[in-house]
Amino acid sequence: MLPTPSQTVGPFYGYALPFPGGGEIAPAGHRDTVAVHGRVLDGAGEAIPDALLEVWQPAPDGSRTGAPGSLRRDPVTGGFAGRDGVTFTGFGRVATDADGHYSLRTLAPGGVPYLSVCLFARGLLHHLFTRIYLPGADLAADPLLASLEPGRRGTLLAAEEAPGTYRFDLRLQGPEETVFLDFN
Amino acid sequence: MPPTQQSISEEIAREHEAYARAGSVRHHPDRGYAPYRSSLLRHPRQPLVAVRDPEAVELSGPAFGVTDVTELDGDLTRRHTGEPLGERIVVTGRVLDRAGRPVRGQLVEIWQANASGRYAHQRDQHPAPLDPNFTGAGRQLTDDQGTYRFTTVKPGAYPWRNHTNAWRPAHIHFSLFGTAFTQRLVTQMYFPGDPLLPYDPILQSVTDDAARARLVATYDHDLSVPEQSLGYRWDIVLDGPAATWIEEGR
Numbered sequence A: 001m002l003p004t005p006s007q008t009v010g011p012f013y014g015y016a017l018p019f020p021g022g023g024e025i026a027p028a029g030h031r032d033t034v035a036v037h038g039r040v041l042d043g044a045g046e047a048i049p050d051a052l053l054e055v056w057q058p059a060p061d062g063s064r065t066g067a068p069g070s071l072r073r074d075p076v077t078g079g080f081a082g083r084d085g086v087t088f089t090g091f092g093r094v095a096t097d098a099d100g101h102y103s104l105r106t107l108a109p110g111g112v113p114y115l116s117v118c119l120f121a122r123g124l125l126h127h128l129f130t131r132i133y134l135p136g137a138d139l140a141a142d143p144l145l146a147s148l149e150p151g152r153r154g155t156l157l158a159a160e161e162a163p164g165t166y167r168f169d170l171r172l173q174g175p176e177e178t179v180f181l182d183f184n
Numbered sequence B: 001m002p003p004t005q006q007s008i009s010e011e012i013a014r015e016h017e018a019y020a021r022a023g024s025v026r027h028h029p030d031r032g033y034a035p036y037r038s039s040l041l042r043h044p045r046q047p048l049v050a051v052r053d054p055e056a057v058e059l060s061g062p063a064f065g066v067t068d069v070t071e072l073d074g075d076l077t078r079r080h081t082g083e084p085l086g087e088r089i090v091v092t093g094r095v096l097d098r099a100g101r102p103v104r105g106q107l108v109e110i111w112q113a114n115a116s117g118r119y120a121h122q123r124d125q126h127p128a129p130l131d132p133n134f135t136g137a138g139r140q141l142t143d144d145q146g147t148y149r150f151t152t153v154k155p156g157a158y159p160w161r162n163h164t165n166a167w168r169p170a171h172i173h174f175s176l177f178g179t180a181f182t183q184r185l186v187t188q189m190y191f192p193g194d195p196l197l198p199y200d201p202i203l204q205s206v207t208d209d210a211a212r213a214r215l216v217a218t219y220d221h222d223l224s225v226p227e228q229s230l231g232y233r234w235d236i237v238l239d240g241p242a243a244t245w246i247e248e249g250r
């Protein structure tokens, strides 16, 4: 069957798609929590204040089954109840702020340590996929990283700013344009 | 000076001609489609890097369940104490993969303007009235046949600043998940017979005529509820690598 075409997320998704705790993928207070943050920038280097990032990743043990409960709802009020604080769903969703900044708190995935990112924005007619690679010994064996020239490879590597805190900017265009991925 | 509708329409026509001349089929918009001006600084210029790794994490995807939705989330007319203004509609259809198999138990989210063409969003400054009884966001899990069903009001057209006298045709935004993250889709559903469809650079960014037609719902009289609401049917087919829809059992 032929696919339904993509259309931009537009500027007004903010009351529909983001949810409280969307970037809190790690169970509350987990001692192995890592923070990943950065900015989303356009071809002029300006902040994109209306981008939406989704993250999908394996659990620390490498399992990829995920779990429901990212958007847990309160059946009494009809509002969001928040995650249950225990389950690791592997899914996060955050909108950028007025400065184009996002932040996530998660657990490092098992296997090759990368977070899969799907990026949406006003002005972007079809989402973009990329990956946030966290530092780790396994990176040398990763076929995607190995296939990239060193200059572009760096755009997929998160930088450790402090123990457990990583920086990752996304540049949609320009000389340091992030590597975006095609799976079809 | 913002461009006129006429110059944008000429650009749209040139893009269609260039697509037809190229002679290959493209189902999705070109991210660099210039008549949609916001795309100019927001699309990559480097080619996408192909990933053919059968171990890629993106070939799996997030799971959703009964705790992620409430029963009322499918009825956008019942979220406030009063009744929203506007024409009641039911929008339903099936979410399928490219092999035609239903996508079961996955999350479908929608958002839309109210009947006057205004979003419940602070940045929407269109001077059409907000409706205290309509927010315009809904979500649902698909059933075993891949079916979703929303009750809502027909959204109004609204102006935007892409060019002078730019108006978005009435549309409902849809967000969909498949069984793999690679099947992720955000799109918009349009209404049949809307006179604004040819003028809109966002819809026209899909330069393939047949693909563009797949974004327009069908009016279905059998779905209309007597004395209550009109019915529209819109099926959605999720794209993704062949591995997710040719190989059984993935």
Ligand SMILES: [Fe+3]
Pocket (backbone or CB within 6 Å): A010, A012, B113, B168, B171, B173
């Ligand atoms: Fe819209």
